[in-house]
Amino acid sequence: MQPPVMSYEDLPALMTLMTGDEKHGHASESTLDVLWVLYARVLKVDPQAPDDPERDRFLLSKGHGPMAYYAVLAATGFIPPDALPTFGRYDSMLGQHPDRALIPGVELSSGSLGHGLPIAAGVAAALDLQGRAGPRVFCLVGDAELDEGSNHEAIALAGRLGLSRLTACVIDNGSSTHGWPGGIDARFRLEGWSAATVDGRDHDAVESAVTADHQDRPHVVVAEVERRG
Amino acid sequence: MPTMRDRFMNVSGALLDERPDLAIVLADIGFGYFAGAGVVARHPGRVLNVGIREQLLIGFAAGLAMEGFRPIVHTYAPFLVERPFEQVKLDFGHQGLGAVFVSVGASYDAAAAGRTHQAPEDVALMSTLPGWRVHVPGHPDEVEAVLRSTVADRGLDYIRLAESVNPQAVPSSGGLMPIRRGSARAATVIAVGPSLAPVLEATADLDATVLYASTVRPFEGETLRTLLGAPEVVLVEPYLAGTSSAEVSAALKDAPHRLLALGVARQEHRRYGSRWEHDRAHGLDAAGIRRSVTDFLASAA
Numbered sequence: 001m002q003p004p005v006m007s008y009e010d011l012p013a014l015m016t017l018m019t020g021d022e023k024h025g026h027a028s029e030s031t032l033d034v035l036w037v038l039y040a041r042v043l044k045v046d047p048q049a050p051d052d053p054e055r056d057r058f059l060l061s062k063g064h065g066p067m068a069y070y071a072v073l074a075a076t077g078f079i080p081p082d083a084l085p086t087f088g089r090y091d092s093m094l095g096q097h098p099d100r101a102l103i104p105g106v107e108l109s110s111g112s113l114g115h116g117l118p119i120a121a122g123v124a125a126a127l128d129l130q131g132r133a134g135p136r137v138f139c140l141v142g143d144a145e146l147d148e149g150s151n152h153e154a155i156a157l158a159g160r161l162g163l164s165r166l167t168a169c170v171i172d173n174g175s176s177t178h179g180w181p182g183g184i185d186a187r188f189r190l191e192g193w194s195a196a197t198v199d200g201r202d203h204d205a206v207e208s209a210v211t212a213d214h215q216d217r218p219h220v221v222v223a224e225v226e227r228r229g
Numbered sequence: 230m231p232t233m234r235d236r237f238m239n240v241s242g243a244l245l246d247e248r249p250d251l252a253i254v255l256a257d258i259g260f261g262y263f264a265g266a267g268v269v270a271r272h273p274g275r276v277l278n279v280g281i282r283e284q285l286l287i288g289f290a291a292g293l294a295m296e297g298f299r300p301i302v303h304t305y306a307p308f309l310v311e312r313p314f315e316q317v318k319l320d321f322g323h324q325g326l327g328a329v330f331v332s333v334g335a336s337y338d339a340a341a342a343g344r345t346h347q348a349p350e351d352v353a354l355m356s357t358l359p360g361w362r363v364h365v366p367g368h369p370d371e372v373e374a375v376l377r378s379t380v381a382d383r384g385l386d387y388i389r390l391a392e393s394v395n396p397q398a399v400p401s402s403g404g405l406m407p408i409r410r411g412s413a414r415a416a417t418v419i420a421v422g423p424s425l426a427p428v429l430e431a432t433a434d435l436d437a438t439v440l441y442a443s444t445v446r447p448f449e450g451e452t453l454r455t456l457l458g459a460p461e462v463v464l465v466e467p468y469l470a471g472t473s474s475a476e477v478s479a480a481l482k483d484a485p486h487r488l489l490a491l492g493v494a495r496q497e498h499r500r501y502g503s504r505w506e507h508d509r510a511h512g513l514d515a516a517g518i519r520r521s522v523t524d525f526l527a528s529a530a
Contacts, residue, residue, distance in 0.1 A: 109319070114284075115319055118284065118285045118292070119288045119289070120292060121285070121289055122289035122290060122291060122292015122293045123292040125292065126293045129275065130297075150288065153280075153284055156282070157282065157285060
């Protein structure tokens with residue numbers, strides 16, 4: 001893992017390059033802190049070798065509002081910061097949903113919700129079949145995204161197959177229309193996952209949770225952030 | 230005669246022995262065969278059954294492809310193409326990944342099962358997606374040939390198996406194969422996959438050039454353009470009528486022609502019974518094809 005090119009404090013300015021807004025609080029993007037912790041502290045990825053077969057895989061399933069993702073990719077050297085002002089333009093690599101064919105280091109083209117976790121389960125199974133000991137697979141989804149039934153197909157199978165290299169990060173900003181009685185983590189536990197719920201703005205807590213030993217089971221970290229207004 | 234599906238399962242099991250990067254992904258349907266044939270025991274990790282979860286079937290297979298596997302994804306046509314269509318569109322084409330999809334059931338092989346198990350629209354749907362090659366074999370030997378060639382490739386292939394078969398296989402050229410040549414003023418009849426046998430019977434005593442296609446996407450139009458005699462062209466497809474009409478029109482864009490497109494009618498046919506009865510109802514048996522062709526040719530006179 002390469003050290004970040006920039007710091008966490010630089011992220012708001014990077015997002016401003018995309019939005020033109022004068023000020024960006026860190027809380028303006030629900031995914032920002034988890035993304036930062038993953039890229040700055042957890043993921044074994046290298047912008048100089050984005051296709052290294054031994055790298056960790058990170059799949060951003062929640063492709064909506066990708067400015068935090070792009071800011072983190074710029075801060076960690078995957079994309080040049082001067083690409084950020086092109087956000088959304090016709091000839092930009094940076095659309096309103098990320099495209100793996102256009103952006104170095106992006107594993108998944110996302111936008112339509114509910115696609116990432118099933119694919120991540122397949123990636124984890126493939127790495128198991130190949131006997132690769134190192135790579136871990138992380139997939140970030142939103143709590144409202146979990147409304148999509150395809151996620152629950154993947155949650156069930158990943159639990160049965162014991163895909164232990166798979167970690168799902170659920171950003172919970174309370175935006176699921178009908179909510180999750182009993183808690184999001186309970187849904188995963190029922191299917192055989194290891195689960196933790198943490199403050200999604202607490203970097204140490206997020207790091208500790210996503211790197212916790214979960215033995216022979218897939219793992220979910222529910223990162224709670226401010227309720228969506 | 231062994232069915233197309235028998236051949237598919239035998240060959241794909243053998244290919245799994247040969248190719249460590251091959252995986253078969255199932256949603257329950259077909260798993261019993263692979264288990265019974267010993268394929269699961271030989272390759273327990275590479276015959277993957279996700280259960281009755283068709284969205285996951287596609288996404289999970291895409292994840293395998295993302296890491297270099299060549300997945301063979303198999304189930305009934307409506308559950309492979311229609312139910313998870315957005316996954317087919319995004320998890321493979323949009324991600325730039327490849328796979329071999331193999332369906333069974335065709336338009337109404339499971340006629341007695343009713344509408345839920347019928348998919349006459351599958352080829353039309355797959356044709357809307359860029360990059361997919363669509364294969365409609367007419368004989369088990371053709372199934373083996375196309376399966377071996379597509380597995381060896383890295384692209385996007387959809388192979389549509391059917392219970393109806395032609396008496397003899399046609400060696401694949403990837404395009405339109407002349408089966409019978411008529412006079413210079415003959416009409417042209419294009420038979421797709423299992424439609425060949427009834428087409429040959431229907432046109433046996435007619436002055437017609439019969440062309441055969443077992444791969445319909447991409448549609449190879451050059452042979453049609455070269456061999457076109459009379460302006461009358463009849464397209465016989467064992468799925469939704471007119472599925473390849475635009476391709477025929479594009480191939481003949483600078484040649485005056487009249488097109489009759491035969492296939493499964495667009496309205497829902499609420500009957501059970503057998504596939505032969507449905508062929509008859511849609512005018513796709515030999516008698517029905519002959520009636521349509523002779524009426525069409527008479528209207529040109």
